[in-house]
Amino acid sequence: MVWLSPDESEALHLSLSVALRSVAISAPAALAVAWLLTRRRFLGHTLLDAMVHLPLVLPPVAVGYVLLILFGARGPIGGWLERSFGIHLIFTRNGAALATAVMSFPLMVRAIRISLESVDRGLEDAARTLGAGAFDRFATVSLPLMLPGLLAGAITAFSAALGEFGAVITFVSNIPGETRTLPLALYSALQEPGGEHAAARLAILSVTLGLAGLWVSEWFARGVRRMLGR
Amino acid sequence: MLDVAATKQRGAFHLDVRFESPTPGVVALFGPSGCGKTTVVNMIAGLLRPERGRIALNDTVLFDLDLGIDVPVEKRGIGYVFQDPRLFPHLNVAGNLKYAERRAARTAAIGFDRVVGLLELQPLMTRRVHQLSGGEKQRVAIGRALLSQPRLLLLDEPLASLDRERRDELLPYLETLRDQLSLPMVYVSHQFDEVLRLATHIVLMQSGGVAAQGGIGAMSLDPRLRAMIGPDAVGAVLDGTVIGRGAMGLLRVRLGEGEIQVIAAGSAVGTTLRVLLLARDIIVATQTPQGLSVRNSLKGVVSAVEDDGASDLVSIDIGGGTVSGGRGPTILARITKAATRELVLAPGKTVWALVKSVSLRDVTSSGFPHA
Numbered sequence: 001m002v003w004l005s006p007d008e009s010e011a012l013h014l015s016l017s018v019a020l021r022s023v024a025i026s027a028p029a030a031l032a033v034a035w036l037l038t039r040r041r042f043l044g045h046t047l048l049d050a051m052v053h054l055p056l057v058l059p060p061v062a063v064g065y066v067l068l069i070l071f072g073a074r075g076p077i078g079g080w081l082e083r084s085f086g087i088h089l090i091f092t093r094n095g096a097a098l099a100t101a102v103m104s105f106p107l108m109v110r111a112i113r114i115s116l117e118s119v120d121r122g123l124e125d126a127a128r129t130l131g132a133g134a135f136d137r138f139a140t141v142s143l144p145l146m147l148p149g150l151l152a153g154a155i156t157a158f159s160a161a162l163g164e165f166g167a168v169i170t171f172v173s174n175i176p177g178e179t180r181t182l183p184l185a186l187y188s189a190l191q192e193p194g195g196e197h198a199a200a201r202l203a204i205l206s207v208t209l210g211l212a213g214l215w216v217s218e219w220f221a222r223g224v225r226r227m228l229g230r
Numbered sequence: 231m232l233d234v235a236a237t238k239q240r241g242a243f244h245l246d247v248r249f250e251s252p253t254p255g256v257v258a259l260f261g262p263s264g265c266g267k268t269t270v271v272n273m274i275a276g277l278l279r280p281e282r283g284r285i286a287l288n289d290t291v292l293f294d295l296d297l298g299i300d301v302p303v304e305k306r307g308i309g310y311v312f313q314d315p316r317l318f319p320h321l322n323v324a325g326n327l328k329y330a331e332r333r334a335a336r337t338a339a340i341g342f343d344r345v346v347g348l349l350e351l352q353p354l355m356t357r358r359v360h361q362l363s364g365g366e367k368q369r370v371a372i373g374r375a376l377l378s379q380p381r382l383l384l385l386d387e388p389l390a391s392l393d394r395e396r397r398d399e400l401l402p403y404l405e406t407l408r409d410q411l412s413l414p415m416v417y418v419s420h421q422f423d424e425v426l427r428l429a430t431h432i433v434l435m436q437s438g439g440v441a442a443q444g445g446i447g448a449m450s451l452d453p454r455l456r457a458m459i460g461p462d463a464v465g466a467v468l469d470g471t472v473i474g475r476g477a478m479g480l481l482r483v484r485l486g487e488g489e490i491q492v493i494a495a496g497s498a499v500g501t502t503l504r505v506l507l508l509a510r511d512i513i514v515a516t517q518t519p520q521g522l523s524v525r526n527s528l529k530g531v532v533s534a535v536e537d538d539g540a541s542d543l544v545s546i547d548i549g550g551g552t553v554s555g556g557r558g559p560t561i562l563a564r565i566t567k568a569a570t571r572e573l574v575l576a577p578g579k580t581v582w583a584l585v586k587s588v589s590l591r592d593v594t595s596s597g598f599p600h601a
Contacts, residue, residue: 122316125277128303130378131333140329144320159568227320227358 004205008198010177011185014093018168018181019161023099023154026105030153034112055167064170067099071171095172096179100161101221108157115149116142137143148224152217159213163206182206232257232382232414236273236293237292245269245438251431253288253382253414261435262458267418268313270435271384274416276303287382287414293419307335309380313387315367317359317374324355324376333377340411342377348410349373349403365396369403376407383407383415389424397424404428411502422459426506434458450506450544451560453536463537465508465589468560472497484549486558488528492588503536506589512563513584514544516573525586534576542570546583551573 004012017229036042037049055063071078071089081087089095119142127137157178165183172179174188186202235248245266251369256266259267272278274285276292279300285293292301317326326494331342348351349369354362357540362370368388375383385404390395408415419425425432432449434442449455465533470483470490480491483503489507493526497503513537530548541564550558561583565575575581 120316121316122312122314125303126310126312126316127318127329128277129275129306129308130330130374131304131307131335133304136333141318 005198007176007185008202008205011180011182011202012209014177014179015162017208018093018096018100018179020160021094022100022104022161023108023158025097026108027150027154028156028193029104030108030112030157037109038113038116039051052109053106060103060166061170062100063102063169066100066172067095067167071095071098089172091172091175091179093172093178096168096181097161099167099171100164103164103167104157104160105170106185107160108153108161111149111153111156112146115146115153118149128193129174140189150223151220151224153211155217155220159210162209162213179218184210231286231288232274232416233284233286234270234274236270236280236285238269238273238278238281242450243438244317245433247433247438247440249433249443250434251416251443254412255430256408256415256417256428257431257433258429259418259433259435259457260422260425260429260458261417261441263420265435266438267420267435267448268386269311270414271386271418272472274382275384276301276306277310290381297427305335307379309375309378309383311368311371311375311383311385311388313361313390315364315371317362317367317370319359322356322358323351323362323370326359326370327351327377330374330377334377336379336381339379340376340413345373348406353550363396364392365400365594368392368400372403372407375508376411380413383413384418385415386418387420389421401427422463447559451562456538461541461564461597462510463508464543464562464564465506466559467504467506467512468559468561470503470505472499472501472503476498485528486550487528487531487549488530490526490528490585490588507561507585508587508589509543509562509564511586512561514546514563514565514569514573514575515584516575516579516583517582519582519584522584524584524586526588528561528583528585530561530581530583532560532575532577532579532581533557534577535570538564541566542575544570544575544581546581548583 005170033048037045069075073079073082073090078089078095083090089098123141123145124137127141132140163183165187168179168181169184174180174184180188182202182205186206189199189202231250233250236245247266247270259270260482261267263361269278273280280293282295291297292306293299296515305552318329321329327342349372351369351373354366354370359367372388389400392400404425407413411424417425417428429446432443432446432455433440434449434455438494442449442452447467447469450465456464468485468486473482473484473489476491476512481494481497483490483492483505492505494503498587511525528548530546531548533545534545536543544563545560546563547558547560563583585598
């Protein structure tokens with residue numbers, strides 16, 4: 001983009017790439033967890049609910065630290081991923097995506113839960129009497145009906161992922177071109193003498209991105225409401 | 231045969247029902263709100279699990295606690311039209327119908343075009359669900375249930391959410407389904423006029439139990455049903471035989487040993503015509519009536535005189551001996567207590583029943599075995 005410097009452009013692309021990956025990781029997991037929390041009663045229900053909401057109340061740096069312990073090269077999960085699949089998370093953009101996914105997970109689960117609770121169980125029963133099995137019902141009735149909530153959740157999580165700072169810098173550090181997303185670039189600019197101008201430009205870019213995200217989300221929700229006749 | 235025996239405890243409400251009804255045919259679950267009708271239908275559909283009991287349709291056991299059988303809802307092959315239409319809002323009318331068609335377990339007994347034709351859905355096909363009126367929604371819901379090729383169709387007060395006009399608009403469609411498809415149906419209602427128009431069999435429910443059950447003719451005479459429907463709706467449902475055309479094109483119908491003439495079109499000689507004779511429309515005479523504008527009179531013998539609140543209800547056996555116990559079909563007449571005294575009405579007395587008006591329920595074109 002012509003009006004952005006190469007560094008800014010890089011940070012923007014990286015942010016979008018990390019946020020997209022983050023949503024791709026968290027959406028299916030959030031869907032599964034929201035389903036469990038809404039539709040199933042089981043031992044440890046309250047515990048799972050609390051775990052999901054933990055990132056909301058923990059300092060992001062603490063989340064990054066826990067990730068470092070679990071997913072570091074010698075951590076129990078990180079070591080296993082490295083050995084089994086050659087997946088390397090630490091100091092990579094995939095690691096940044098994981099950190100933002102964990103941080104935005106509660107937002108996503110909440111949005112999906114609300115939309116799942118609003119799905120009329122009667123419609124699922126009707127599908128059942130028409131011969132639709134459990135997965136069929138979910139895919140053809142519940143999922144389309146909760147799509148507005150799911151997408152609103154995804155867009156909110158995407159926007160939150162663009163802005164995540166603490167967990168990212170703790171877990172994957174601040175590496176230009178790999179993990180230096182917009183907020184990290186903004187932070188770096190402020191650390192440099194005479195970086196105020198660069199920082200202001202990055203701040204404006206962040207605001208623009210955030211507004212665009214909100215606008216897309218609203219536009220989409222309106223379209224879906226019209227389709228469902230609400 | 232639909233065979234239902236089920237118990238269920240829900241809080242303070244105890245449900246314990248047992249009934250069977252012939253198939254094909256329309257069995258009406260009739261009773262006041264809150265007596266457990268919907269619970270029974272949900273148990274037949276499999277949406278609710280009975281605590282004990284057995285539910286079977288013809289040769290297929292759907293639920294049997296002792297045998298450990300509980301066929302899941304989606305495998306029962308039972309169509310369900312709910313009180314609210316429950317159409318899928320993310321699909322249009324055609325999409326809703328095809329949803330069912332694609333998942334039908336059996337080969338199509340009722341084709342897509344036939345369903346669309348019977349329910350006149352063609353003009354609605356591309357509409358979205360929220361663009362339909364209440365009656366149209368229910369028609370689509372019925373069509374959708376039919377296209378799942380059910381072995382049994384459950385209708386839970388499908389007209390309850392509609393206003394009078396829409397109700398009258400939809401009833402003929404239901405009659406068409408009954409007459410054109412030999413599909414067994416369970417029809418839940420607390421409106422007796424609907425039951426009268428549609429049912430061949432009535433299961434009378436009261437506070438979680440079955441108070442009485444039987445064919446619509448026998449049930450129309452049952453005091454427990456009479457108590458539920460109110461004095462003005464009380465009447466006898468009889469099957470008459472069309473014996474020809476009389477003067478002025480009136481249809482001659484044999485009832486018991488007598489005959490009435492009714493205004494009706496298109497019924498061939500020998501076919502069965504179901505008629506409703508309301509008790510309040512019957513006048514009782516102790517002599518051959520003369521010089522009256524009422525054309526139809528049936529000679530019979532009083533079989534019972536019952537105290538029915540402000541008036542008396544007289545049962546009159548109109549002969550022919552076609553009903554069990556050598557008795558003929560019975561009609562009911564509501565008369566004042568003073569009239570009972572004055573005419574000295576008592577069992578065994580010969581009387582003439584004058585019929586002021588007749589309601590017809592044409593079952594001649596139905597797919598039922600008795601047609």
